[in-house]
Amino acid sequence: MPVVIASDCINCDMCVPECPNDAISMGAKHYQVASDLCTECMGFYEEPACLKVCPIDCMTIAADV
Template sequence: MALMITDDCINCDVCEPECPNEAISMGPEIYEIDPDKCTECVGHYEEPQCKQVCPVNCIPFNPAWRESKEQLMDKYLRLQADAK
């Protein structure tokens, strides 16, 4: 599953630079995560880095975007290939 940022976000700016896939960007009011780019850091780290640094714990799993670890790895590999 991809991650999402809830309305509890305080726009502290710490999550955006931690995302290795550049899936986090500023939305109209709070930061948002692009589910097409979010791999939960699979392929990069053991744990999602945005969740690790979030001071208000407002980055849960997105229940509308369910993906297995294998699907996340496939997405990671596709994103890496697209970046070349």
């Protein structure tokens, strides 16, 4: 399942360079993850790289919501 970004994202930009699939981009009000591009970093890292850098933990894996 893809990562989703909650509306409390502060647009800090920390997660963007971490994504091996270029799945994270600016949306209308805050950053968003393209669900068709996010693979939970499978094949690149053991854990979703973006989750580890988000300073306010507003990113979650969709299945966990």
